[in-house]
Amino acid sequence: MLDIFLNILYYTFTLLFVILDIAVIVVIVLENRNPVKTLAWIFMLLVFPFFGALVYLLIGRNHRSKKILKRWADVHVQGKKVSDEELAEKGVPEHFRKIFRLLDNEMSDRLYAGNNVEVYTSGDEIFDSLFRDIEAAKKHINIEFYIIEEGAVGNHLHDILVRKAQEGIEVRLLYDYVGGFRLPIEWKNSLKKAGVKINSFLSAKSLLDLQYINNRNHRKLVIIDGKIAYTGGVNIADRYRLGNHLGLWRDTFIKVSGPAVEAMQHAFLVDWDFVDNEKIALDDYVEKTGEVADEIVQIVTSGPDNDWLNMLNGIVAAINRARDLVWIHTPYFIPPEPLMQAMESAALSGVDVRLMLSEKSDSIVVSTAGRSYIDQLLSAGVKVYFYRSNFLHSKAIVIDGYLSIIGTANMDVRSFEQNFELAAFVYGEKTGKTLMDKYALDMRTCRELNLNAWRHRTLWVHAKESLARLLSPIF
Numbered sequence: 001m002l003d004i005f006l007n008i009l010y011y012t013f014t015l016l017f018v019i020l021d022i023a024v025i026v027v028i029v030l031e032n033r034n035p036v037k038t039l040a041w042i043f044m045l046l047v048f049p050f051f052g053a054l055v056y057l058l059i060g061r062n063h064r065s066k067k068i069l070k071r072w073a074d075v076h077v078q079g080k081k082v083s084d085e086e087l088a089e090k091g092v093p094e095h096f097r098k099i100f101r102l103l104d105n106e107m108s109d110r111l112y113a114g115n116n117v118e119v120y121t122s123g124d125e126i127f128d129s130l131f132r133d134i135e136a137a138k139k140h141i142n143i144e145f146y147i148i149e150e151g152a153v154g155n156h157l158h159d160i161l162v163r164k165a166q167e168g169i170e171v172r173l174l175y176d177y178v179g180g181f182r183l184p185i186e187w188k189n190s191l192k193k194a195g196v197k198i199n200s201f202l203s204a205k206s207l208l209d210l211q212y213i214n215n216r217n218h219r220k221l222v223i224i225d226g227k228i229a230y231t232g233g234v235n236i237a238d239r240y241r242l243g244n245h246l247g248l249w250r251d252t253f254i255k256v257s258g259p260a261v262e263a264m265q266h267a268f269l270v271d272w273d274f275v276d277n278e279k280i281a282l283d284d285y286v287e288k289t290g291e292v293a294d295e296i297v298q299i300v301t302s303g304p305d306n307d308w309l310n311m312l313n314g315i316v317a318a319i320n321r322a323r324d325l326v327w328i329h330t331p332y333f334i335p336p337e338p339l340m341q342a343m344e345s346a347a348l349s350g351v352d353v354r355l356m357l358s359e360k361s362d363s364i365v366v367s368t369a370g371r372s373y374i375d376q377l378l379s380a381g382v383k384v385y386f387y388r389s390n391f392l393h394s395k396a397i398v399i400d401g402y403l404s405i406i407g408t409a410n411m412d413v414r415s416f417e418q419n420f421e422l423a424a425f426v427y428g429e430k431t432g433k434t435l436m437d438k439y440a441l442d443m444r445t446c447r448e449l450n451l452n453a454w455r456h457r458t459l460w461v462h463a464k465e466s467l468a469r470l471l472s473p474i475f
Contacts, residue, residue, distance in 0.1 A: 114291020115258030123240030147235035247390030260297035295428030303420035389445035
């Protein structure tokens with residue numbers, strides 16, 4: 001009798017798993033995603049039926065149509081549309097002007113003329129400048145990071161924010177729930193006790209919250225008194241100053257002063273409203289300084305709340321319009337097909353396309369998957385370099401020495417489709433030259449890959465790369 005009961009139980013659960021997998025497969029097909037992603041998920045469900053269905057329900061669902069972040073009516077960005085005539089007067093090359101239109105039409109990402117942009121690439125100079133400006137704040141400090149860790153850097157920031165809050169300065173601190181998961185409760189509570197407003201983004205405190213666990217806020221923003229703002233790839237962690245098992249982390253961070261700070265403040269306030277439901281008038285948090293220098297900046301945000309993949313579209317459009325060079329920094333490289341095609345087409349047409357990746361990695365699966373694309377790039381004439389000194393975490397692109405893209409997004413599917421990201425598209429020769437000079441310095445510690453030598457990797461290495469690439473749309 002017990003055997004019959006166990007058999008019935010076994011076949012009942014098997015039937016339920018089959019029905020669940022079929023239902024999930026139908027949902028995946030009806031979403032009309034990229035066929036590669038669809039097939040990857042179906043493969044996962046067929047090989048690991050129950051596990052695959054759970055993984056899909058947790059991290060695989062497409063939330064783009066749900067508009068996770070809701071814009072609110074009483075916050076408006078004042079950046080204006082700029083005519084082609086005005087762009088010409090400011091010396092913007094004609095082949096870049098369409099990028100303005102693309103990003104403006106996708107997200108109403110306005111242009112701000114008259115900015116000054118400073119580029120920092122070492123942990124010491126980044127945190128020295130950042131902490132100095134936070135210490136000098138007179139009105140308000142708004143901070144947003146993907147990762148905030150306790151340590152020398154994190155505790156220094158903590159102590160500064162406590163002091164500023166006690167001085168009566170408004171302080172808001174936003175971190176990603178997953179990125180800041182290890183922050184001790186005592187660390188957070190002491191900030192709250194001092195008067196700092198602190199919140200986490202998309203917390204997973206209930207089973208219902210788990211449906212968004214794969215959509216992380218990867219943005220890094222610091223806005224001080226509405227006058228100056230920082231963004232780039234850096235997190236609040238010791239590895240940028242003290243290093244870790246991968247060595248000292250090399251990153252790119254920029255300080256913006258001028259009218260574009262308004263757009264960066266707006267991006268923060270949208271995220272803050274989502275977690276705190278605090279309606280804030282943007283004008284109260286922007287210092288109208290007027291034009292302070294010559295560079296034009298367009299702040300671009302992207303995430304699963306957008307109708308368009310505007311970060312990816314902007315980068316692809318910029319590469320397609322390159323005439324002389326495209327130099328790319330990225331720690332992780334799992335490119336969507338349009339990005340691969342843009343890089344290959346540019347290289348085949350004679351543009352100097354360079355891709356610098358870190359030889360070391362903190363994610364073996366992602367690194368292995370990324371290496372499967374190198375053969376194709378080398379064949380097209382893209383120059384690929386492995387950064388051998390420490391770990392390269394920089395997310396920066398310079399095109400024709402004039403357009404610089406510095407932000408938080410990696411060159412991978414996760415950044416373009418799943419995470420909330422932000423980048424500054426900077427139009428100007430000063431920042432372009434700075435990035436090129438920094439890139440040239442980095443090349444001294446790189447080794448350039450050779451197509452023939454790369455193709456002589458072992459069959460086992462090829463197999464690992466191919467398997468990692470096959471599963472990369474899932475992870």
